[in-house]
Amino acid sequence: MSSRDSIFADLRKSLGRTESLGADKVAELQQRSDVAREDERPQVSGDLIERFVVKLTAGAGTVTRVRDASEVPRAVEQYLEEHQLPPKMVAASNGLVGSIRWPDGFQVEHRPASRDDRVSVTGAIAAVAETGTIVVSSDNESPTTLNFLPDDHIAVIETGQLRTHLEDVWSALREADEMPRAVNFISGPSKTADVEQTLALGAHGPRRLHVIMVG
Amino acid sequence: MQPVSREFKIHSSKALLDEKLSAALARTQDGFGGQRAAAVEALPEFQKIRERALRIKNHTLEHLDYYLEKFEREVQAAGGHVHWARTPEEGRKIILDLCEQAEARTVIKGKSMVSEEMALNPALEASDIEVVETDLGEYIIQLAKEPPSHIIAPAIHKTREQITELFSENHAQYGLTEPVTEVADIVHEARTVLREKFINADVGITGANFLVAESGSTVLVTNEGNGDLSSTLPKMHIITAGLEKVVPTFDDLSTMLRLLARSATGQEFSVYTSVFTGPKRNTDQDGPEELHIVLLDNGRTEMLGNEFREMLRCIRCGSCLNHCPVYGSVGGHAYGWVYSGPMGSVLTPLMVGLGEAADLPNACTLNGRCEEVCPMSIPLPRMLRALRVRQFEEKLVGSRVRASLGAWTWLATKPRLYQAVTGLGMKMLARLGRKNGSIRSLPLAGGWTQARDLPAPEGETFMQAWARQNRNRGARQ
Amino acid sequence: MKAVDKPASTENPSPSVGLFVTCLVDLFRPNVGFAALDLLEQAGARVDVPQAQVCCGQPAFNTGDEKGTKAIAQGVIAAFEHFDYVVAPSGSCAGMIREHYPVLFAQDPKWSGRAEAVADKTWELISFLNDVMGVDDISASLDGNYTYHDSCSGLRELGISHQPRNLLSAVRGLSCSEMKDSNVCCGFGGTFCVKYPDISERMVNDKIRNAVDSGADYLLGGDMGCLMNIAGKLSRDKVDLQVYHVAEVLADRTDVSPIAGRTPEQRTRSEDS
Ligand code: SF4
Numbered sequence: 032m033s034s035r036d037s038i039f040a041d042l043r044k045s046l047g048r049t050e051s052l053g054a055d056k057v058a059e060l061q062q063r064s065d066v067a068r069e070d071e072r073p074q075v076s077g078d079l080i081e082r083f084v085v086k087l088t089a090g091a092g093t094v095t096r097v098r099d100a101s102e103v104p105r106a107v108e109q110y111l112e113e114h115q116l117p118p119k120m121v122a123a124s125n126g127l128v129g130s131i132r133w134p135d136g137f138q139v140e141h142r143p144a145s146r147d148d149r150v151s152v153t154g155a156i157a158a159v160a161e162t163g164t165i166v167v168s169s170d171n172e173s174p175t176t177l178n179f180l181p182d183d184h185i186a187v188i189e190t191g192q193l194r195t196h197l198e199d200v201w202s203a204l205r206e207a208d209e210m211p212r213a214v215n216f217i218s219g220p221s222k223t224a225d226v227e228q229t230l231a232l233g234a235h236g237p238r239r240l241h242v243i244m245v246g
Numbered sequence: 247m248q249p250v251s252r253e254f255k256i257h258s259s260k261a262l263l264d265e266k267l268s269a270a271l272a273r274t275q276d277g278f279g280g281q282r283a284a285a286v287e288a289l290p291e292f293q294k295i296r297e298r299a300l301r302i303k304n305h306t307l308e309h310l311d312y313y314l315e316k317f318e319r320e321v322q323a324a325g326g327h328v329h330w331a332r333t334p335e336e337g338r339k340i341i342l343d344l345c346e347q348a349e350a351r352t353v354i355k356g357k358s359m360v361s362e363e364m365a366l367n368p369a370l371e372a373s374d375i376e377v378v379e380t381d382l383g384e385y386i387i388q389l390a391k392e393p394p395s396h397i398i399a400p401a402i403h404k405t406r407e408q409i410t411e412l413f414s415e416n417h418a419q420y421g422l423t424e425p426v427t428e429v430a431d432i433v434h435e436a437r438t439v440l441r442e443k444f445i446n447a448d449v450g451i452t453g454a455n456f457l458v459a460e461s462g463s464t465v466l467v468t469n470e471g472n473g474d475l476s477s478t479l480p481k482m483h484i485i486t487a488g489l490e491k492v493v494p495t496f497d498d499l500s501t502m503l504r505l506l507a508r509s510a511t512g513q514e515f516s517v518y519t520s521v522f523t524g525p526k527r528n529t530d531q532d533g534p535e536e537l538h539i540v541l542l543d544n545g546r547t548e549m550l551g552n553e554f555r556e557m558l559r560c561i562r563c564g565s566c567l568n569h570c571p572v573y574g575s576v577g578g579h580a581y582g583w584v585y586s587g588p589m590g591s592v593l594t595p596l597m598v599g600l601g602e603a604a605d606l607p608n609a610c611t612l613n614g615r616c617e618e619v620c621p622m623s624i625p626l627p628r629m630l631r632a633l634r635v636r637q638f639e640e641k642l643v644g645s646r647v648r649a650s651l652g653a654w655t656w657l658a659t660k661p662r663l664y665q666a667v668t669g670l671g672m673k674m675l676a677r678l679g680r681k682n683g684s685i686r687s688l689p690l691a692g693g694w695t696q697a698r699d700l701p702a703p704e705g706e707t708f709m710q711a712w713a714r715q716n717r718n719r720g721a722r723q
Numbered sequence: 724m725k726a727v728d729k730p731a732s733t734e735n736p737s738p739s740v741g742l743f744v745t746c747l748v749d750l751f752r753p754n755v756g757f758a759a760l761d762l763l764e765q766a767g768a769r770v771d772v773p774q775a776q777v778c779c780g781q782p783a784f785n786t787g788d789e790k791g792t793k794a795i796a797q798g799v800i801a802a803f804e805h806f807d808y809v810v811a812p813s814g815s816c817a818g819m820i821r822e823h824y825p826v827l828f829a830q831d832p833k834w835s836g837r838a839e840a841v842a843d844k845t846w847e848l849i850s851f852l853n854d855v856m857g858v859d860d861i862s863a864s865l866d867g868n869y870t871y872h873d874s875c876s877g878l879r880e881l882g883i884s885h886q887p888r889n890l891l892s893a894v895r896g897l898s899c900s901e902m903k904d905s906n907v908c909c910g911f912g913g914t915f916c917v918k919y920p921d922i923s924e925r926m927v928n929d930k931i932r933n934a935v936d937s938g939a940d941y942l943l944g945g946d947m948g949c950l951m952n953i954a955g956k957l958s959r960d961k962v963d964l965q966v967y968h969v970a971e972v973l974a975d976r977t978d979v980s981p982i983a984g985r986t987p988e989q990r991t992r993s994e995d996s
Contacts, residue, residue, distance in 0.1 A: 045551025236471025611912025693917025
């Protein structure tokens with residue numbers, strides 16, 4: 032007997048059965064949908080944007096709000112100036128980020144990040160007010176390394192992408208054809224407290240996470 | 247790792263004398279404990295969420311074969327592979343074969359307790375594969391050649407000075423010769439060294455906090471982002487997990503995630519929660535070519551069928567460790583295997599054998615604080631007691647203990663005789679303690695009087711005094 | 724924690740109560756037993772102390788000896804089942820009867836009903852006075868500050884936490900100063916403290932440090948096991964913190980020597996000599 036079969040035989044024995052579940056039961060389990068009720072989720076009251084900003088900044092992320100997409104390049108520029116970074120970055124090529132017209136003098140490459148990239152710019156498929164989280168998913172125009180290798184990760188999201196709870200993100204993902212290879216929920220810059228319980232930023236991932244919120 | 251739980255007493259006594267360890271443990275327990283309390287306080291729905299999590303896990307376990315099959319099918323549909331390991335040896339073999347296929351020379355690892363169960367690192371090293379732990383805590387103890395002492399904060403027992411020294415010894419080979427003493431600098435140096443390892447690794451091995459049946463996804467929760475680099479950069483990603491880690495849907499996952507970070511570190515949500523489904527797609531520009539998931543049994547299917555099923559609800563948050571006064575006194579290494587604290591005292595005997603870990607179920611006052619803070623409402627004290635019952639039944643309890651307990655039970659079921667014997671005994675004890683009000687040493691009570699005096703009894707027992715007063719009352723009436 | 728699903732006060736103003744003295748009170752501290760008697764009688768209960776009582780069975784239970792535990796438990800059930808209530812001046816013994824007896828006999832058709840019936844009417848003394856008898860006038864006095872140690876079984880199995888503090892607040896002259904980690908185990912744990920004396924010592928040291936740091940004159944608790952552990956350590960370390968059972972204070976029976984520590988008079992006397 033293969034290990035797999037023997038494990039399943041043991042599982043069933045422990046569950047007091049000899050066979051896999053009958054068709055009726057399977058049909059019932061396939062129908063199962065058990066979504067947390069209101070009182071089984073953290074209450075998110077008031078303004079979603081405000082909540083998102085409060086939670087994200089509590090996790091050491093930063094946020095700038097701009098009125099529309101045309102203001103994004105200026106916001107990026109300000110961020111780079113503030114941190115004395117050269118206008119050189121790797122960026123996703125999809126969505127709003129893909130359509131940005133960067134100012135002259137900006138070197139923007141659309142490719143996966145490599146070891147020496149300082150700054151990345153990506154979009155997001157959603158953001159969650161409950162936890163102050165942005166959700167970035169992998170695809171051909173938004174390689175995952177952009178979210179992890181550079182020191183500074185700038186994410187551009189639109190207020191319309193803001194969801195209340197985690198559950199709202201899953202339902203959107205389910206509607207797509209297939210799950211992307213990686214869906215990254217990111218709630219701030221990389222952190223560790225492994226040395227004497229003292230918090231330090233930039234353990235392995237970005238040292239800074241900056242969100243530009245459009246709208 | 248090889249279990250050394252047999253030496254619990256020796257190791258715990260040593261640990262108690264280690265002042266640096268005591269300070270580190272006090273800091274961790276106050277820190278994690280306080281932060282958890284604040285996080286729970288700030289979430290009025292916490293109890294409701296906890297009840298829901300309990301329901302979800304019980305449902306999943308009741309249909310575990312179904313959900314695992316579903317998970318497997320979905321993984322395959324997404325282009326990944328699932329491997330089944332009954333024992334740690336089988337798990338090791340599967341992973342070694344995969345590494346061989348990938349012609350791996352360097353493996354980077356995210357934190358995985360299941361790979362610790364498998365004692366994977368020494369096996370890889372024996373095959374001339376360089377293994378590098380990338381969770382900062384795990385990296386530190388790998389340099390120190392020690393096992394983790396806490397499931398979520400593996401290096402809490404190390405002081406900054408010790409880490410400075412370890413880095414000096416080990417990083418000179420990379421030209422980093424300046425000793426680093428500040429926390430930020432330590433973190434930066436580790437980042438620099440490990441960045442190279444990430445870029446050059448052939449295989450990444452990580453654990454998984456959850457498996458999602460509906461989509462065949464694995465979920466990894468970290469604060470550092472090391473798991474994401476381990477899973478994205480190398481051409482092969484191997485995920486190790488216990489087979490109890492599955493949840494049916496993403497909606498179920500949401501509930502678990504709300505409990506995990508709060509219970510572990512008191513964070514509302516960890517920095518990175520990553521959901522991986524299958525390997526790199528044709529159109530993707532990065533990500534692993536191959537994705538393998540190794541699911542380990544190691545006693546879990548058996549636990550499913552006995553009084554330890556509820557232990558399979560454990561999400562490895564570490565809260566029970568952070569609130570256990572015994573763990574807080576002796577630290578994780580004393581427990582002698584991968585898992586420590588209350589959850590370790592239940593799991594270790596079940597995974598490595600009760601005879602190997604006879605002290606663990608007993609080294610507990612059954613104070614119940616662990617169960618109180620366990621997000622999955624696992625009745626840890628009840629399970630520790632159940633292990634004691636097994637020990638007693640399997641005659642793993644020493645003959646001296648059995649004999650004295652037998653004598654007590656015999657006497658305790660004969661109240662008149664008991665009262666006569668104890669009446670005399672207490673009179674004698676009272677005489678011993680008359681001068682000081684307490685007794686400093688007493689034959690056969692060395693365990694008690696090693697650390698403390700025995701408060702002297704009043705002399706007359708309650709039952710004697712009661713009988714006397716009743717007689718007097720009767721006489722007066 | 725099932726204790727709270729009982730009625731908050733009893734319909735019957737003078738119920739019959741079987742006092743389960745508990746072995747440690749019987750042997751070491753009869754004063755606590757008499758304090759319990761006084762308090763129960765003052766509250767209007769008709770109290771009796773069945774002769775056929777020894778121990779609730781915890782030593783055997785916590786060593787994994789189910790057979791021995793059952794033998795002892797059957798004795799307790801038989802001795803106490805005819806009372807309206809069973810009351811013990813100990814959270815761990817009351818918890819044993821309330822929480823564990825029914826599980827112990829769950830598979831035993833002859834005993835399960837009886838075990839449950841006794842379990843349902845078993846109470847720890849202080850919570851019985853507070854929650855069932857609705858006691859609110861306490862005619863005791865004691866000068867100084869107390870700090871209260873929450874014994875684990877009472878706290879977590881029976882939900883005892885506010886009741887002793889509530890009743891103690893009615894003691895004239897006494898005020899409360901809480902210690903850090905009052906709800907953390909003192910390291911007693913029955914046989915634990917003799918099997919793992921050095922771990923137990925660390926735990927009781929932490930407890931004592933927190934108690935002393937609270938600045939209290941008295942350390943009070945509701946379980947003799949914990950109190951003897953703490954008192955024994957205080958005595959070994961010659962720390963003057965007076966240890967009493969809550970019942971002794973509530974019944975105004977603090978004229979006897981504390982379980983550990985010296986009364987102010989004792990201190991003056993020894994300084995004089
Ligand atoms: S037993 Fe409970 S508290 Fe302990 S690690 Fe598991 S889930 Fe967390």
